[in-house]
Every structure is written in C-alpha cells, then in structure tokens.
Amino acid sequence: MKKILNNPVDYVDEMLAGFTAVHPEHYRLYGDTGRVVVRATPGAKGKVGIVSGGGSGHLPVFTGYIGTGLLDACAIGDVFSSPSAEQMADAMRAADTGAGVLRLYGNYGGDIMNFDMAGDLVEFDDIRCTAVILADDVASAPKAEAAKRRGVAGMVYAFKIAGAAAEAGKDLDEVTRIAQKAADACRSIGAALSSCTVPQAGKPTFSIGEDEMEMGMGIHGEPGVWRDKLRPADAIAGEMMDRLLDDMPLAKGDRVSILVNSLGATPPEELYILYRTVKARLDAAGATTVMPLVGRYATSMEMTGASFTLIKLDAELEAYLTAPCDCAFWSVK
Amino acid sequence: MKKILNNPVDYVDEMLAGFTAVHPEHYRLYGDTGRVVVRATPGAKGKVGIVSGGGSGHLPVFTGYIGTGLLDACAIGDVFSSPSAEQMADAMRAADTGAGVLRLYGNYGGDIMNFDMAGDLVEFDDIRCTAVILADDVASAPKAEAAKRRGVAGMVYAFKIAGAAAEAGKDLDEVTRIAQKAADACRSIGAALSSCTVPQAGKPTFSIGEDEMEMGMGIHGEPGVWRDKLRPADAIAGEMMDRLLDDMPLAKGDRVSILVNSLGATPPEELYILYRTVKARLDAAGATTVMPLVGRYATSMEMTGASFTLIKLDAELEAYLTAPCDCAFWSVK
Amino acid sequence: MTLTVETLRQAITRLTAAMERDFEALNAADGALGDGDLGVTMTRGMRAITDLSPSLPDDLGQALLACAQAFTKTSGSSYGTLMATGLMAIAKTLRGKVSVEVADLPALVAGARDAMQARGKAELGGKTVLDSLDAVARATATLRDADAMADAAALAVRQAQDEMRGKIATIGRARIFGEKTIGMDDPGMLAMTAIITAIANR
Amino acid sequence: MTLTVETLRQAITRLTAAMERDFEALNAADGALGDGDLGVTMTRGMRAITDLSPSLPDDLGQALLACAQAFTKTSGSSYGTLMATGLMAIAKTLRGKVSVEVADLPALVAGARDAMQARGKAELGGKTVLDSLDAVARATATLRDADAMADAAALAVRQAQDEMRGKIATIGRARIFGEKTIGMDDPGMLAMTAIITAIANR
Ligand SMILES: Nc1ncnc2c1ncn2[C@@H]1O[C@H](COP(=O)(O)OP(=O)(O)O)[C@@H](O)[C@H]1O
Ligand SMILES: Nc1ncnc2c1ncn2[C@@H]1O[C@H](COP(=O)(O)OP(=O)(O)O)[C@@H](O)[C@H]1O
Ligand SMILES: [Mg+2]
Numbered sequence A, B: 001m002k003k004i005l006n007n008p009v010d011y012v013d014e015m016l017a018g019f020t021a022v023h024p025e026h027y028r029l030y031g032d033t034g035r036v037v038v039r040a041t042p043g044a045k046g047k048v049g050i051v052s053g054g055g056s057g058h059l060p061v062f063t064g065y066i067g068t069g070l071l072d073a074c075a076i077g078d079v080f081s082s083p084s085a086e087q088m089a090d091a092m093r094a095a096d097t098g099a100g101v102l103r104l105y106g107n108y109g110g111d112i113m114n115f116d117m118a119g120d121l122v123e124f125d126d127i128r129c130t131a132v133i134l135a136d137d138v139a140s141a142p143k144a145e146a147a148k149r150r151g152v153a154g155m156v157y158a159f160k161i162a163g164a165a166a167e168a169g170k171d172l173d174e175v176t177r178i179a180q181k182a183a184d185a186c187r188s189i190g191a192a193l194s195s196c197t198v199p200q201a202g203k204p205t206f207s208i209g210e211d212e213m214e215m216g217m218g219i220h221g222e223p224g225v226w227r228d229k230l231r232p233a234d235a236i237a238g239e240m241m242d243r244l245l246d247d248m249p250l251a252k253g254d255r256v257s258i259l260v261n262s263l264g265a266t267p268p269e270e271l272y273i274l275y276r277t278v279k280a281r282l283d284a285a286g287a288t289t290v291m292p293l294v295g296r297y298a299t300s301m302e303m304t305g306a307s308f309t310l311i312k313l314d315a316e317l318e319a320y321l322t323a324p325c326d327c328a329f330w331s332v333k
Numbered sequence C, D: 001m002t003l004t005v006e007t008l009r010q011a012i013t014r015l016t017a018a019m020e021r022d023f024e025a026l027n028a029a030d031g032a033l034g035d036g037d038l039g040v041t042m043t044r045g046m047r048a049i050t051d052l053s054p055s056l057p058d059d060l061g062q063a064l065l066a067c068a069q070a071f072t073k074t075s076g077s078s079y080g081t082l083m084a085t086g087l088m089a090i091a092k093t094l095r096g097k098v099s100v101e102v103a104d105l106p107a108l109v110a111g112a113r114d115a116m117q118a119r120g121k122a123e124l125g126g127k128t129v130l131d132s133l134d135a136v137a138r139a140t141a142t143l144r145d146a147d148a149m150a151d152a153a154a155l156a157v158r159q160a161q162d163e164m165r166g167k168i169a170t171i172g173r174a175r176i177f178g179e180k181t182i183g184m185d186d187p188g189m190l191a192m193t194a195i196i197t198a199i200a201n202r
C-alpha cells in the first residue's frame, strides 16, 4: 500500500498542522510540545476534563474525538508510539477546569507508563486525576485474563459515554464510574485483510497472502487468532459475532449498540454488507439494537479489514450514548 | 486490494440492504426496482426535487448525499454502471412534490442517455424536469473541450449548493440556474496510487508499479495525464494545484472552497498533509478559503489516492454552500 | 400488407429465439471491446417482452411503448437504452393505431434511427447500431412489397456490418481500443443484424 | 564522601559523553529486538540534561526532578519513562537536601528500582533494566567507601548483563521474539551498564 507523504519524520507534525488548519472551529494545538490538541471552545468551568492519547495513525481516534460531549484534550505520539508523559501532563493541564481529569485510553504498556507518570507530574499542579483503561479486544487474551486485553475500537463508545456524563455535570468519581462501566460493557474483535505501513518503517508491518485474512487483528498489526483463507463476508461476520457473543452472551430483551468499523481502506459498501449478518445475529439473540455505528471510527491508516464492537447497555449507558455530541468526525443530535 | 463480500452479483443489493438498515432515519428504498433510495423524511410540498444517480462504488456519492438541504432521491446501478432509465424515472417520481425535478449528475455516456430517457418517461406523469451535468475534471479534456470532461468530486459542491437553493424554496428554473453556476465554478483533479477492484471483475481495474502514481485519474480507473514516479506529498499537491489554477486562475480577494478528497483507501492523515500545500497555494494567490472539506466525499471503493476540487464562490454560491444540510455522511450547521 | 399486434407477437417470438441463440456470441463480441454484457441486455429485454406479449393491447403505440419500457426496466446499458429509445419513437408515431402498412416501415426505422442518434449523440458512419438502421432505412425506403422489403433489409444490414468492419470504433467503450478495433465487428451492429434478420424472417 | 550538585554536574558530563559514544550501539541492540530508538532516547535525554546542567539548583531533589522532566519531555519511549520514574523517586527522597552521603547511594538505587518496577509492572529476573539496578543495589548495599562502591557497581552491572544474556526476554517489544532472544543482550541492560560505568567513572 502506497502513501502520500513527505519526510516520514515529519508525518505527525505535518498531519497535525493540516488537521488544525482545516478544523479551527473544533481543534487547537496547546502548549509547546506540538503534540497536544484541545477543544477550540473549552468545556465549561467545573466540567470534569477527559483526556486520551496514544500513538498516531488511528484517526478519528484519538484527536478526532475532541469535542462537545466527547474528549477535552489528547496527547498524540508518533505513529503507533506513545506520546511522552510531559505531553500527556500538558493535555491534562489543558483539560482541567478545576473538577479533575479522567484519563481514558487503551491498554498498551507505553501508554500506561506514560499516563501514570503524567499523573505524577500533574500532582505538582494539584490536579486530581483518575484513569480508565480500555481492554475490549476479545482476541488478545482469554476471558480469564481479560485485564491483559488490548484496547481497540471500544474506545469510541467509552469516549462518547464518559464525554456525555462529563457534559451533564457529573463529578470526577461519577464520570470515572460511568466510563469504567462503559469500558466493561464493550467487546471487540477485528479481522484484517492487509497490513498498513508505518511511515518511518517504510514497509508493511506484516505480510499476508492475496487469498488470506487474519482474524483477531489489533490496530497495530499484532498477530491474531487465526490466519486462514479469505472467506465470504457473511462467514466472516458470523465468526466475529460468534466470538463476541461467546464472550458476552446476550439475553432476550437486552439492549445493545454495535460498531461496524473499517480498519481504514475497507470502504463503507463492504461494512454495509457485513452489517446484514451482524444485525441478523443480534435479532436472533432477541437483542434490540440502538444507534448502530457503521464507518471509519478507529483505524490503522490504510489497513484493510473491519472490526466489530458490541456494547451491552443499561438505561444509564444508553442515555449517555444517545446524548448529543459534536466533533469534526461525528455528531449526535 | 482484497474485498469483503459474498457473491459479487449481490454486492449492490446487499450493500443497499445494510445501508438502509443502518440509517433508517435518513434513507429509504423506494419502488420495486430495489435501486432507488429516497429521503426518509420527504422534502416539503412545493420544494423542487433533486435527483442524482450513477454507478455504485462511490459512497458517499450518490445515495449518501440524500438528505435535508441535499438530494431527494437517487437511482444507483451496479458498480461503475449506469442505473436503468426506469430506475431513474422512479427516482424522479419520488422526488417530485409538484415543483419539478432537477437531474444533477456526472458527464458519462450511459448516465446521460438513461437520464434523458428517464425524462421522456416521466413526461407521461406530467413531471417537469431540467438537467445539470457535472464536468469538472480538468485532466479529462482540455479547456477548449470542457464539455467533454468527466464529472468527479465537484458533484459534492453541486449537490450541496443546489440542495440548499431548493430547501430555500427557489423554483425549478432558479435551482437549475444555481446548480449550473455551481457546476461551472468547479474544477477537479485526481491522482491515484493504486486501483480498485470491481466486484464482478474480480481483479484491479488497472495495474500500477509500487513506486508509480497516475496524475489525472478519474473515479473509475480511466487513464490520466501522466504516470510517473511517486513524488513527495508537497510536490503532488503543488502540481495538482498548478493544474487547477491554470484552468481557473484566481485573483486577490477571490473567495473559494476546496475539497481535499480521498479516493478511498488513502487515510485522512495524508489528506491533512496535502492540505498544508493546498492552503499555502490559495493563500499565495490572495484567495480566502471558505469551509474547506477534507475527507472521503467521492470515492472509488478502495482506490488509493486523492482528488482536489476547487470552487470559486460568489455571494450567492457561498450562502448556499454554508447553509445547513444533513445526511448520514455530512452535516453543516 | 397490413401489420397488427398479431404480427408484432410473431416477430417477438422469432426475435426472442434469435437472442437466446446468440447470447454467448453477443457477450463475446462485447467482451472483446467492452464489458461483455450485450447478450445479457438483449436476452433479458426480450424475455421481458415475451412475458408481456399475450397481454399487449391492440393499439400499436401502446404495445410498443410497453416493449420499450421492458428494456428500460431490465438494463441500464447503452444498447438497452438505445433500443428503448428507438421503440418509443416508433410508438409515438403509431399511437392510437391498430394497424400499419408495410410501406410505412422504412420511415419508422428512419425515425428510430434519428431518435437514437439524438439520444446517443453519435455520428452516422461511426461504426454503431445507427449505421445498421441507416442502411436498412435507405435500402427499403422506396419498397412497398413485404417480401422485397424483407430481402432488402436483411441484405442491407449484413452489408453495413461488413462495410464497417474495417473501420475504427469511435463510440462507447470500444473507442478506447482504437486501431485494435479494425477488422472487428461492432457488437451493436452484430446484434442489429440478428434482430433485422429475425424480424424479416430471413 | 559527600556528593553535591557539583558531583552531579560531573556525572552528567561523563554520562552524556558515554551516550553519544554508544548511540549507534544502543540503537542497533534495540533494533534487533524492538524499534531501534534506545540510542535516540538516551542521547536526546542527556543532551537536554546537559543544557540544564549549569542552571541546576543546589537542592538535589529539585535538580534531579529537573533531570527527570528532561526525559519525560524528550521521549515517550519505555526507557525514557522508566529513567524519569527512577530519577523522580530519588528526587523525592532528596528534596530539600544540598548534599548526600555516598553510603546513602545504594538505598537510592534500590528506591529507583522499586519505583520503576511499580511503573512498568515487570518482575525481577525478567531480563530488563530492573535486573541491572537490582544487581547494583545489592552489590553495594553494605559498602561505605566511594572507590569500593564504584568498583562493585561497575562489576555488578556487567555481571548482571552477562547472566541474563542466556535468558528469554519477557517484557516489552523484545518479548514477541521469544527464543530468538537467548544469547542477545537486553538493550535496556546494555544501556544501564554504560550508565553505571560512566557514573562510577570506571
Ligand atoms: N452513443 C451511442 N450511439 C450509438 N450507438 C451506441 C452508442 N453507445 C453505444 N452504442 C452501441 O451500443 C453497443 C454497445 O452496447 P452495450 O454493450 O449495451 O454498451 P455498454 O455496456 O458500454 O453500456 C455498441 O456496439 C454500439 O453499437
Ligand atoms: N515494563 C518494563 N519494565 C522494566 N523495563 C522495561 C519495561 N519495558 C521496557 N523496559 C526496558 O526498556 C528497554 C527498551 O526501551 P525502549 O527502546 O525505550 O522501549 P520502546 O521503544 O519499546 O518503548 C528494554 O530493553 C527493557 O530493559
Ligand atoms: Mg456492454
């Protein structure tokens, strides 16, 4: 897969320059590290701040989800690499309006160490902070070791729900509790058909045959559950749903939302084809589907493939999921 | 590039089944051809109807742009093939609220013949109709033969502007005049880095070396202006802007909008990198950039590459461009 | 000789059989220069017309309009649209009539040719279906006898195809193949040869 | 022997020189098992600290906090974060002090080790920088003489590296290489050997 870029070293900085130039009504650079993006219109005084971050290359994750009813600030690193603790601390400083800050991010070693460290740094600024770590990828560890799972597209639901709770004026403990509940209610699985290329690496992260696919793919090219012949869309969707429903069985009357997400290159046409089987499986389980999301919500640049994220909703989660939000990539009215 | 699908013959019908299932608040199938999509909430009585259509594989073009302040109905064919005249006529019947229908579509032989024929068919239903044909791709014919140019992403601006004029209650002649003015004010150029695969063909439409790119690519794999070594992003953007500005020079004080569009697989990160140069060139020309659009607005499934569409605005076009609209893929507030 | 909806029904039967017979040949000819769907277009269209055939009204205009719509419903391909256009032009002329004289046929063919030219904006001599129709219209223009007209039409359509074979395609998908098209039949002319031959029952 | 900010400045000079010298070697070691940025992390961090050096305050806690922040600012890589974590742990202990006794150093190293372990959640014996620090802390724990302590630290860090070389990596990017890592140095241990050797001036 070929890329349009200049010097790979400048990829993230040039991307952010264009990003903030195109959307000045949504996003603004903050501080002097060049890697912290904040809301153009800051949250109201007394609103709990929500910060996320991680490596670049996943748009709209992370910075795209900064906005009303969503995130307040993000620190982003080079492609697939953690930002520094200082950048994260800056993001936390920007997000704090006095009510404290929730760190809401994915379960990756570098991000955890740096967000922990950032927490230590902002202690000096008297900023109270909590953390909720997404670990929604059922393919990355068995249920018994669920805490070891990677964080993938489930982030989108967590951002949305926690963001709505903060916008509603809940305090830090409440926002944290609700974010943790959303995180716990998410299960994801991905399937990749081709890799992506990290600009500075210059070649695809992994290679895969023209007739093969990898089930259980993460969002950085980590190995999955099985590699097999490319199957028909209905069979792929069926297996993915099997794995999600095995991990989080649904009962008649359950209310859920589902995200059918492109990993990047896979076009929406194919996501709609997948959705037919997804919806049929949810219907067969007797579940009611609320606000299905189909599109590019959490990507790996130009990787081909798709992921599904299922979230089981209670009344509280559903209310926050369907509450208004607005950013350049997503708006709920 | 690999695809997620079932039987290629069912690609479009399965896609539409998922599309309408995911977005029932926006889109609805109409009639019994299975290939006509209309607004879930029809336009007000007396509003001029706007109909578009063409081959599938370009989402959000065409059906994605059905919505408030945009299109009322579309007929879509198989991937990259014209829908039938009967399907187009059905779309026109659905879009008519008594005020007549504008047919707004791209300059392709099959689409023209069928939309003409559809016009003859709805004559029997006493529906008045006009047509505006987009021909914005500067690479596809020299300026002297501008009427032979292909219609590409300029459609997005034409849909938006004509849609806003219709929503504002203008009559058919006015909406047609404004749509024609928008069409005349658009210039586009595309560059492809890789091809896409038509499902029923099963192999990429064209082949291109790992280090090559094609400048002047259309949205179906038609040949372009030159094929050369892949260049850095700034050089690609510079040449594309040269060609647009050669064809439609800008003067100091001009107001423009620009669409930096992914052909499908190219991720937004790369579009933002391109935008830096685009904006610098517009600034250098002394033009003011209004509501830049960066993202996937007119695609060729999983083709890699980008296109730029420049539109020169007068006060009337600008007012309609920035007026509210809403569909599942785009909303202006 | 006077033609009625019954004559039309018999022609439909022969035409449908001819298109089924030539399904592969038309797809192959179109596949060599385009997207290989011409056999599909013609068989689908003729099958739909066959289904309509028993219930066609006596009004020849209404009957041919129904036939035209069968083509617009089954296909968005160029040839289907052109066929529908030609049929609609004839239908307009015959509106309200339950019969038509053989001697009127050449003018109806010419009218179809003109409507199709207006629709597709191609020139005569461009190696398309227009050249087939043009040859038929001209060769039969002054004839009044049914048999003589059938002979002349079948001969003219074949001759036009032979004449054009050596030329470069100028229209539609075939155009991008340029010089390669010299010596190859235009798929649309091939189809029209089969159509006229079947209608003429030659 | 008593250490002050002046002792720290001299150590910074030696450390920076050592990291510049080992830039390629550290990148190469990390490149064989990870993303090849360890030399970059260390030289960037030490250059930033060198820039701060003249203006470091006498308060050793404040001085080391400033050094820690240099690492958090220049890199988001694991090693930079761990270095900053270790330095911050020492800084907290020394807050408000302008001098520290040599005899207190082993406890400070142990404190850094524990803070880094808490941060990175790795086990001892897992073939990481923690094992280097653990070996140094244990080998020097009961010593009070500066020279003896320097000798013991330099020896211990090298021995730890030699001992771990034959084991499988269990942490960080190296882990996915599994058995392939047997016989290879852990990049973080290699870096810590160079760091301790430079500080000990051996
Ligand atoms: N604009 C045109 N004018 C006249 N005839 C045309 C035109 N375009 C196509 N044709 C005829 O149609 C034939 C191809 O038909 P078809 O296979 O349906 O085209 P496509 O599949 O490209 O839509 C050509 O061989 C030619 O005879
Ligand atoms: N969780 C951890 N605990 C202890 N040491 C670690 C941990 N993760 C990495 N390291 C050390 O850091 C070294 C790699 O550092 P670095 O190259 O900065 O990592 P990366 O580039 O993957 O972020 C390893 O060789 C190891 O010694
Ligand atoms: Mg064809």
Ligand SMILES: [Mg+2]
Pocket: B081, C035, C037, C077, C078
């Ligand atoms: Mg066709």
Ligand SMILES: [Mg+2]
Pocket: D030, D034, D035, D036, D037, D038, D077
């Ligand atoms: Mg590294």
Ligand SMILES: [Mg+2]
Pocket: A081, D035, D037, D077, D078
């Ligand atoms: Mg690194």
